[in-house]
Amino acid sequence: MLLFILLLIIVIIADVIIRYAIKKVNEKKIRKEREAILKEVVQVDFGKEVKSLKRAEVPNPKARILCVDDEDIILDSFRKILVLDGYSVDTVNSGAEAINLVKSHHYDFVFTDLKMPEMDGVEVTKTIKYLRPDIDVIIITGYATVETAVECMKLGAMDYVQKPFTEDELLEFTKKCLIKRHDRIQKQLKPRVHIAHIPEIEKVGKSEFAIPGGVFISEGHCWAAVSQDGSVKVGLDDFAKKLIGKIDSIEFPNLGMNVQKGQPLFSVRQNKKTIQFLSPVSGLVKSINHELAENLESLDFTPYDKNWICIIDADKLDTELQLLKIGKSAVTFYQEEIEKYINKIKEFVKEESSEELYWGQLENLGEKEWYIITGEFFRK
Template identity: 45%
Template sequence: MVILMVVVTVVIFAVVDLGLRLTLRRVEAGRQRLERQKALDIGLRLEFADEAKSLKRVEVAKPRARILAVDDEPVILDSFRKILVLAGFSVDTVETGQEALSLVRKYEYDFVFTDLKMPGMDGLDVTKAVHHLRPDIDIAIITGYATVESAVDSMRFGAVDYVQKPFTEDELVEFANRLLLRRQDRQQRVTPPEIHLVTPSSGSVASPRAINVPGGVYVSPEHAWTRVELTGEARIGLDDFFHKSVGKPTALSLPEPGIVVRRGDPLFALEVDGERLSFTAPVGGKVVHVNHDLEFQLELMGVRPYDQGWICSVHPDQLTADLGKLVIGADSVAWYQAEVRRFSDCLARGLARETAVEKHGQRPGEVEGRAACRAFASCFLAPPEGGAPDAPTPNRPQATAV
């Protein structure tokens, strides 16, 4: 009876706590909407003619992003301000491309939304100019059904996506949210992470922006690690840098136990975001064990890359010579810092080359994920030595990676 009362009490407290949290969340959302509506009303009454003749500005507290919209139709700009301000964005609007460029030179914006068909300076010219002046700003095209092809063409000159008008409130907010998530994901990927040397006293760092480097493992140029076990076997896996930079694998091909490989021979392959990545052996020898747990729990590779995330073990035949070509411990920290810079440069170039077809309509992070895979392959995955055959096609695990 006592146990039942305790259980009932716990359930009641949990329900009350959940109810309070939901209520507070609704109250906070209502308060933010009122504040944004007030900012919208105030902004429309202010004059900014000294900065740009048609400029209307609405700023909100702690904006999710700053947007500059340019369109020669005031009714479209009215819709942009109302919808995006209430969604938490600070918004400037102007009616000409020349005014937009003047503001881009003076202020920090995350996005420029521009109409294509405008008198004088059209949207394509705005796109080219903004991309030249401020390549850090993401440009989105506002287009009618008749100019979708032109909108896609403009993406070759720096635009990241387009939205068709007329649009509903939900469609515009969803579009802005998608652009923001994509921008945040891209910025996170190109921001150099911290390199953390793991020692018995320091331990590993759980931050997604920290690359853990255990002091007792050797690392290959392809970022495959090797650790010599007490049995004399060389255990092999992929390092934390790979997982933090590229993301979660969706398929894995393990090597066959019993095969003999030389250093540089194909050993295993992964699939990430639809891209296939093939890795070579960091040390040569006979494959004696493979981690079959990964066939059911592929996520272990990223969660515990140096422990449960190991891929295979090799009985080495030229261990001293092979290890001499790898990096280890404190010496690897400076090497990792150079590798991070190299990868960031490759990724930035890759993202700049993404085509309009690849960008438009993709889920947040999808384009960036593929670009990260390609950048990693371009930077670190050299062709196998001696023209050896490529690794087999990855098999999909029986359990979905999370």
């Protein structure tokens, strides 16, 4: 047994060493490729409008950056530092050239010097944010012009970087700007809602919402799956589960209970707070999912399929199913609920996080706000 453990440790250590060595070899190879790109910086001919353009493109760049400065030494520094770290970089010597480029090319960032002849960084910022508000502008400034750089941020610039800067300072600054950009874009994108087959549901990300094909959704965010014998499996839908987050316990309905559509059916508990969910159909509760009670963590993977809460022997399906959502109407309902929820949560959460939906968002609300939100979206 001891020998087996020693062999296992040796294998694990060897695997780590091999992986580390492969990583270092790949990093060295990539750096050589980027150094070669730097040596072959292309002077691109875009005619008289963009005479000074130099381009260094890397495969699968972290971001595409345009640098504007009337000093070549600054542009050379940007190009050398950022290209070796995996960014594609275009450089030009004037604001007018930069404007001509952003009209026809796509960049993630424009780094512009503040003090330039003819067209300064203030004008570059105003014009780019007017033409391409999706591009993030970074001001390059010296100590004496920091105040003006801050004024540029009021015009829409993301941030400013002071020169002179070290290689590490520029890399760290650019990395932070890239993270900030990604976060902003994610907040602007509406969460994806789509119909999915049951095996695909567990692969859906926490910022997406899925509805299984053939499953009905109630206005109070229960799902209902109808069997051939007319019985209906009922559970918590993806919208409710992801916004609630961790569930500590479920209060199941009584076996044999007669329930009418719209009456309380089951409750979920989080800490000391409880949400009551209303039945999507009328009928007799004929089965309870006791296995779910023993493994609530499985809801974190999917609230559908085997993670139903109860089965109802429905007796008014012919009229009640018409009131539920399925397929495209369910997707439209989710999208409307998402927009409504985001607008509602802004009343209680003042930070930027109120602009997005994330897993377990309701956990952070106070008790009063929690009950207002859950009452509006789940008790209906």
